[in-house]
Amino acid sequence: MTYFAFMGALEQGFAYGFLVLGVYLTFRVLDFPDLTVDGSLPLGAAVSAVAITAGFDPFLSLLFALLAGFLAGMVTGILSTKLGILHLLASILTMIALYSINLRIMGRPNITLLGQSTILEPLTNAGIGMFNAAPLLFGLFSTLALLLLLWLLHTAFGLAMQATGANQQMITSQGVNTDRVIILTVGLSNGLAAVSGALLCQSQGAADVNMGVGTIIAGLASVIVGETLFGCRTIGRALLAALLGSILYRLTIALALSLKLGQFSFTPSDLNLLTALLVVGALTLPKLRRKVSS
Amino acid sequence: MIEITDLVKTFHQGSINEVLALSAIDLQVRKGDFITVIGSNGAGKSTLLNCLAGSYPIDSGHIVIDDQDVSRWPEYKRATLISRVFQDPLLGTCGPLSIEQNLALANRRGKPHGLKPGVRQNDRELFKKQLTQLNLGLEERLKDSVGLLSGGQRQALTLLMATLVQPKILLLDEHTAALDPKTALQVLKLTRQLITDQHLTALMVTHNMREALQLGNRLIMLHGGRIILDVSGEEKKAMTVESLLEQFYKVRGEEFVSDRMLLV
Ligand SMILES: Nc1ncnc2c1ncn2[C@@H]1O[C@H](COP(=O)(O)OP(=O)(O)O)[C@@H](O)[C@H]1O
Ligand SMILES: [Mg+2]
Numbered sequence: 001m002t003y004f005a006f007m008g009a010l011e012q013g014f015a016y017g018f019l020v021l022g023v024y025l026t027f028r029v030l031d032f033p034d035l036t037v038d039g040s041l042p043l044g045a046a047v048s049a050v051a052i053t054a055g056f057d058p059f060l061s062l063l064f065a066l067l068a069g070f071l072a073g074m075v076t077g078i079l080s081t082k083l084g085i086l087h088l089l090a091s092i093l094t095m096i097a098l099y100s101i102n103l104r105i106m107g108r109p110n111i112t113l114l115g116q117s118t119i120l121e122p123l124t125n126a127g128i129g130m131f132n133a134a135p136l137l138f139g140l141f142s143t144l145a146l147l148l149l150l151w152l153l154h155t156a157f158g159l160a161m162q163a164t165g166a167n168q169q170m171i172t173s174q175g176v177n178t179d180r181v182i183i184l185t186v187g188l189s190n191g192l193a194a195v196s197g198a199l200l201c202q203s204q205g206a207a208d209v210n211m212g213v214g215t216i217i218a219g220l221a222s223v224i225v226g227e228t229l230f231g232c233r234t235i236g237r238a239l240l241a242a243l244l245g246s247i248l249y250r251l252t253i254a255l256a257l258s259l260k261l262g263q264f265s266f267t268p269s270d271l272n273l274l275t276a277l278l279v280v281g282a283l284t285l286p287k288l289r290r291k292v293s294s
Numbered sequence: 295m296i297e298i299t300d301l302v303k304t305f306h307q308g309s310i311n312e313v314l315a316l317s318a319i320d321l322q323v324r325k326g327d328f329i330t331v332i333g334s335n336g337a338g339k340s341t342l343l344n345c346l347a348g349s350y351p352i353d354s355g356h357i358v359i360d361d362q363d364v365s366r367w368p369e370y371k372r373a374t375l376i377s378r379v380f381q382d383p384l385l386g387t388c389g390p391l392s393i394e395q396n397l398a399l400a401n402r403r404g405k406p407h408g409l410k411p412g413v414r415q416n417d418r419e420l421f422k423k424q425l426t427q428l429n430l431g432l433e434e435r436l437k438d439s440v441g442l443l444s445g446g447q448r449q450a451l452t453l454l455m456a457t458l459v460q461p462k463i464l465l466l467d468e469h470t471a472a473l474d475p476k477t478a479l480q481v482l483k484l485t486r487q488l489i490t491d492q493h494l495t496a497l498m499v500t501h502n503m504r505e506a507l508q509l510g511n512r513l514i515m516l517h518g519g520r521i522i523l524d525v526s527g528e529e530k531k532a533m534t535v536e537s538l539l540e541q542f543y544k545v546r547g548e549e550f551v552s553d554r555m556l557l558v
Binding site for chain 1: 347368369370371373385388389391395398399400402403404405406407413455
């Protein structure tokens with residue numbers, strides 16, 4: 001793997017890190033399988049791209065993306081808790097609705113940011129090359145997000161969030177409205193996914209309505225790879241494992257893409273298949289190991 | 295004071311499986327009452343407690359706690375006034391969270407769960423002091439996750455959590471039934487201690503008649519969704535298991551006779 005490919009994988013790993021932390025919140029903490037992110041990631045990209053082309057500050061556009069994603073996640077939360085739609089189905093409904101909404105926001109299937117200023121501009125202006133600037137800035141941002149989540153999960157609300165995922169009867173008996181916790185947490189998770197979208201669109205220079213395909217599977221793969229390799233005994237450990245998992249996943253993909261077996265080599269269109277196989281493997285490996293050892 | 299009037303609860307209303315679980319329950323619980331609840335399987339004991347706590351919506355009737363009609367309050371809101379211990383020791387505590395985190399959640403029962411730190415240093419002092427009275431050594435294990443504790447330890451912790459913030463009424467549903475006899479006795483002792491020390495108002499379901507007679511100042515017997523016996527004070531003290539059984543068969547006998555009369 002070349003240095004550029006390696007830095008590219010780091011950049012992607014950190015950018016998708018927000019999404020992966022969000023997926024950790026829904027799947028692991030809340031036990032709420034949420035597929036909304038396939039729509040909220042491009043939503044973040046769309047909002048950020050439209051805001052930047054409309055002349056808003058690129059950093060401010062990240063905040064807009066966060067808010068838009070938060071709202072999208074809240075819709076899934078409300079569909080599931082208030083209207084009683086099964087969580088998985090509720091999230092699919094929001095996801096497909098977001099496809100139309102994202103097209104409306106952008107007015108066309110994709111927007112390029114050619115010639116527009118991005119959050120990377122301050123760094124590149126300071127003489128840091130593009131290939132180093134993005135991993136550096138995204139690494140800083142995703143580490144900050146990790147620390148914020150670590151703090152959040154240890155607040156009273158964070159404890160209620162963890163208990164909502166583990167034992168709804170218990171936390172309801174302690175006077176917590178679990179509907180509210182679920183709506184806010186799914187909101188937060190999708191806000192994070194939208195920030196991933198915004199970061200990706202700014203580093204790749206374009207937002208595309210189809211860039212969200214397979215997001216959830218990539219996010220899950222990262223979470224699972226992370227916890228398999230780095231463990232999840234404490235919340236801090238699990239959050240770190242999720243972020244490292246994200247980087248490792250992107251490195252694996254970069255490695256797979258650079259692989260050549262005689263005439264054969266993988267193309268980016270093979271990624272979904274590879275990821276699906278990776279998730280299946282990571283999910284079944286621990287079970288197989290237990291079977292073999294017993 | 296808790297006033298239950300004309301409480302009716304039906305399951306599967308309108309289907310062939312329709313069950314009238316509670317039919318017109320009237321019960322006034324005075325402040326400081328420690329009421330034991332007995333009755334055969336399916337009598338409606340758990341349903342009564344679940345309706346009080348708000349786990350099940352009621353068909354009709356009223357539940358008034360200190361002049362507030364809570365009949366339509368959702369379960370989480372009623373939890374500000376009511377605390378409970380379940381039969382299943384896993385239900386009352388959160389396994390992945392630590393002992394101190396569980397206690398911190400209980401210590402905020404009825405208050406907002408905002409962005410303040412979940413567990414603070416002076417909370418720990420309080421928790422340690424409270425845990426010491428359980429005599430289980432849990433005060434040394436504040437950071438251990440609750441999932442590591444035994445059923446009895448979890449049930450003792452649940453009891454402590456239910457009384458950390460004083461409830462208007464404490465609901466106990468056969469909370470020692472899933473424990474081995476020795477542990478059950480310990481948890482029962484702790485129950486009696488917490489209720490008397492804090493002068494709590496409590497409703498305790500048990501299937502053990504001797505226990506029901508020994509504990510509390512009042513006893514009610516449920517049958518077919520009705521309260522068929524309500525004794526308190528001296529009258530309760532004078533009762534024995536034999537006289538309790540006698541009452542039970544008498545009431546059942548009367549029902550039998552009245553059924554016969556209907557058939558004739
Ligand atoms: N969730 C439920 N759904 C349907 N029927 C129920 C439910 N809970 C209780 N019942 C029925 O209501 C009646 C009273 O049950 P319950 O209150 O659990 O009795 P007890 O606790 O006195 O043994 C029983 O006939 C039972 O089958
Ligand atoms: Mg019962």
